[in-house]
Amino acid sequence: MALPYLLLCSSMLLLLVGSNWKAAARTVPVEYLYPPYNLTYFSFVDTNGVFLRSPNATFSAAVYGTSDDTQTRFFFSILHDVSRTPVWTATAGATLLMQSVLLSLTTSGLALTDPYDHSATWSTPAALAAPVTALRLLDTGELALLDAANGTLWSSFHDPTDTLLHGHALPVGVPLTAAVSDHNLSPGAYRLILTATDALLQWQTSTNGSFVTYWALSSDAASVQQSNRTVHSMMVNASGIYLLADNDIDTVFTLLFTDSSTSNKLLKVDPSGRLRALSMASSRTAARATLPTVWAAPVSDCDLPLPCGSLGLCTPVNNASSCKCPGAFSTHTTGGCSPADGSALPVPAQTCLANNASSPSSEKAAPYSYMSLGDDVGYFGSKFAVPVTADDALPACRDLCSANCSCVGFLYKNSSGSCFLLHDQIGSVVRATTDVAAGFIKTLQPPPSSPGHGESSALSSITIIFGIVLPTLAAVVITFLLYVLAVQWLKKRRGGLDGGKKKKKKKKKHGRHGRGSSWFMMMSLSSSRASSNASSEKGGDSEEDDDEDDEILIPGLPARFTFADLEKATKGFKSEIGSGGFGSVYRGELPDRTTVAVKRMNNLGSQGRREFLTEIAVIGNVHHVNLVKLRGICADQSRQLILVYEFMSRGSLDQSLFLSRSSTGANKKNVLLEWSERLGVCVGAARGLAYLHAGCDRKILHCDVKPENILLDDRGGVKIADFGLAKLLSPEQSGLFTTMRGTRGYLAPEWLTNAPVTDKADVYSFGMVLLEIVRGSKNSRLLQQQQPDEEDTGSTSSDGRCGGSNYFPAVALEVHEEGGRRYVELVDPRLEGRANAAEVARVVRVALCCLHEDASLRPAMTAVAAMLDGSMEVCEPRKEQLAYLRIYGRGTVAGGASSSWSAPSCVSAQQLSAPR
Structure with a gap:
């Protein structure tokens, strides 16, 4: 009797415990949780980690465990309850330990606590606007902290992780970041980011925040553009994905799903980097099935960053890949x-x-x-x-x-x-x-393999001594002896030639032109000035010092010329080919019969010297087919500051572009530029500026882009020149505040509003130049007094008038707003229709994109160059970003017209910087 009685008691005890567990499972709070509340492992061990459910049990808040072959990780997550799909995760990569207090809700907020030192590994913001009265989980998947008036103090929607839920608007600049893997919900390398024009999938290639785009919603075959307005937010519902405009009315892009069901959808960036739309339709009686995918992008595995690992070759095979x-x-x-x-x-x-x-001297x-x-x-x-x-x-x-x-x-x-x-x-x-x-x-190349450790050490020492050190020392000694003998021979030769008299001129030198350091250049100039000053103070001859100075050669510097060298090359500076506030430019010929342009600086004040050094620092360190080459410099004791450039036979662009009808053909050098030549100028100049902005070790802002600073030759060469106002940016600089520099008519709005000036200021100036290339005249007739006989046959607009003359950018905007059918009417009438209509449309549209009032919305110069040469689709000019051109054209800014910037509208040819 004892044994059956014991079995009966045991059975009743198990039933009682089981019923208590079931009762505990049925008592998971719904929708609300109130502070103070501490959640431990034992609080929800029998509820599969769940401690709060939404009203209809669509979503649950849980300590979610994942396991792989190495370990088990736990995360505080919001789950789609039936499928157990995480849609939000609180931790930033910390693995939770299922011991002690894990999660605490207080009037100060929600926090995850380390079980050992009780420090918070994650928490809601510390300074909430009011005490917390409740934690609430809605059927939308939103987890929120509420105050006494049910106002939201914090929401999981404010800090999304990898999922966009139905009813949640994702704003511009807030990313959805994929998890590392299905078993590790820490942030991974892929993200979906919304910009002002598109939604992009990107791969983070480095820890410093470099991202590479591999998919754009606008390029998806299923997307449809419905507006040109700025994108404000992104939403998903049962039918598709929508990029909403900044007016909360229009839709910029729509992408509809082929799935015809009316169930809600969610967007998730999965660990592979693919963006998926998942249907939330599932039976509550079904097993934990994965939510079905109704749409995914990119479609092909080979369009993902790492389908085959680094450097793996992916080959598409039907709907799969190998x-x-x-x-x-x-x-x-x-x-x-x-x-x-x-x-x-x-x-x-x-x-x-x-x-x-590395130091400059040791860098290799x-x-x-x-x-x-x-x-x-x-x-x-x-x-x-x-x-x-x-x-x-x-x-x-x-x-x-x-x-x-x-x-x-x-x-x-x-x-x-x-x-x-x-x-x-x-x-x-x-x-x-x-x-x-x-x-x-x-x-x-890997280092050569070596024998055993002891043998390697001995062999290395022998190799170094007999194979490297001794031959090197021998070469140095022999070179030194030859050098001494050569110097002695030269001195004897000089003595014979000069009859024992002291030399009064330095020996001419012509160094090699190459890549050099601007720091070395400036130090060289400074030392030159210092030595000349010291010589004058001594009052005696400095033949010995001069000879020693002549022996100093700094590798990489342009050639160093004396004033006498250049005076002879230019025949006494008589052949002037250009002039301006900086001085004059003369044609010269070096002893090797090379024709050069000699730029003699007249302004010897601090500004003149600063521009001289800037010019050397910039152009002496960059080399590109579309940048003018610096052949040499002169900064001798006579305090002459001279730069020697390669000679461009057709001079500056303005000389060939802004020709009156009567002067066309008068000078063989300045013949009218045909359309194909103009397009070549556009592309070449764009590539030169793009190199300055993106191809150098340090970003260089030209700051004075205009036709006078674009040089041409008879072979179709196009080169950017005059870097006296250029600005070098350090790697950590994205923009700068500085005094105004540039030329009126080409100044970007940010120069005039004290806003941060970036490389986009050059983009704006280049946009103005593009329009002048199309029209063959200055954008404002008041800026070009040398064309009194040019007839204006282009479109007119009452909104584009400037003191009675057409302001051409406003005219171009009007033509664009009419649908672009009249682009060809904007072309220089002197070409008499000899222009490709498609190419004209491309140049005008690119120019208008460059003139966007908001600098961040202008394309980069690399994109401008690609759009002009046809290797990239042309962006669409944004009309609301160009409306200010009409105000600029009317000349009503000073009269109180509304605009985000203020500038003199109708200006004379006076420039902020001198003509260049």
Whole structure:
């Protein structure tokens, strides 16, 4: 009897415990949780981690556990209750331990607490507007802290993670960041970000915040553009995705799902980097099924950054893909591919750090070589990237990568000559049949392997001593002896030639023109001035000092000329080819028969010297086919400041562009520019500016872009010149505040409002230049007094009048607003219709985009160059960003017309900087 009685008692006890567990499971709070409330592992061990449900049990708040082969992680998450799909996660990567107090709700907010030191690993903002009275979970998936009046103090919608829920508007600039994996909900490398014009999927390639775009909603085949307004927010519902305009009425883009169900949808960026729309329709009696995907982008695996690991070759196969390594690469043990010859891939962060730590005297180029990925490859990142150069040779593209420590490879398209640099981290490449490129990866040769440790040390010492040190010392001694003998011979020769008299002139020198350091240049100039001053103070001859100074050569500097050299080259500075407030430019001929342009600075004040040094610092360090070359400098004891440039036979653009009818053809050099030549000028000048902005180690702002500073030659060469007002930005600078610099008629609005000035100021000036190239005259007739006989046959607008003359940018805007059918009417009437209508439309639209009042909405110069040469689609000018042109044209700003900036509307030819 004892045994059956014991079994009965045990059964009743189990039933009682089971009923208590079920009762506990049924007592999960619904919608509200009130402080103070401490949640521990034992509080919800029998509720699968759930501690709060929404009213209809659509969503639940839980401590969510995930497991993989290595460990189990726990996260505080909001889940779609039936599918257990996380839609929001509170932690920033910390793994929770299921011990002690995990989650606490107080009147100060919600916090996750470390069980060991009781410090908060995550919490809601510390300074809430009022005490917390409740935690609320809605059927929309929103978790919110409420005050006594049910006002929201904090919401999970304010800080989304990887999911956009129905009814939640995602604002511009707030990202959805994918999780590392399905088992690790910490933030990963992929994100969806909303901009003022589009929604983009991006891959973070470095820890410093560099992102590469690989999908845009506007480029999706299912998207439809409905408005040109600025994007304000993004929403998803049962039917599709919507980018809403800033007026809360219009829709900028719509993307409709093919799924016809009326169930709500959510958008999630998954760990692979794909954006998915998931249907929330599911049966509550069904097992924990994954939410079905109704739409995904990008469609092809090969359009993702890492479908085959780093450097893996992805080949599309029907609706799937296959992976292998390119021919010269082999599978790496950690995934992806690596060079089969054992060479190493450089680590950009370490390489840049090493380069920055190097002194100029000891800095040496890294022993880079390049390994080919093949000639028929594509890369996900190049679809939305702007090439750093276009219509250039492959070696130039390679040199740009070699000069950039963060560059790990490059793509070169033979069809367009476009160059794309790959920075920081390389994704997979794809086998392509269209838009193909040649891919090259930067590699470092591994150090040679050595024998045993002891043998290696001894062998290395012997090799160093007998193979390197002794031959080097011998070479140095021999060179020194030869040098001494040569000096003695020269001195004897001089003594014979001069009859024992002291020399009164320095020996002429012509150094090599090459890449140099602006710091060395300025130090050289300063030392030159100091030595001349010291000589004059001594009052005696300084033959010995001068001779020693002549022996000083700083590698990389332009040639150093004496004043006498250039006086002879220019025949006494008689052949003047240009002049301005800075001084004059003369044509000269060097002893090697090279024709040069000699720029003699007349303004010797502090501003003149500053512009002189700026010009050397900028143009002496950059080399591009569309930037004028600095052949040499002169800064001798006579305090003459002279720059020597390559000679451009057709002079500046304004001389060929702003010709009156009577002068056309009068000067053979200044013949009328045909349309094809004008388009070439547009493209060449854009590429030169793009190089200054994006191709140099330091971003350079020209600050005075105008036709007078664009030079031409008889062979179609186009070069940007005059860098006296240029500004060099350090890597950490994005903008600058500075005194106004530039020329009226080309000044961007931000110069006049004390707003931060960036490279977009050059973009604005270039937009003005583009319109002048199209029309063949100054944008405001009052700015060009030398064209009294030019007839105005272009469109007129009462809104575009400026003191009785048409303000051409306002006329161009009016033509654009009419649908662009009359673009060709804007062309210089002297061309008599000899212009390609499609090319004219392209140039005018690009120019208007450059003139957007908001600098952030202007395209970068790299994009401008790509749009002008046809390798990139032209952006759509935003009419609301160009309305100020009418006010500028009417000349009513000073009269109180509303505008976000104020400028003199109708101005004379007087400039803020002198003519250049």
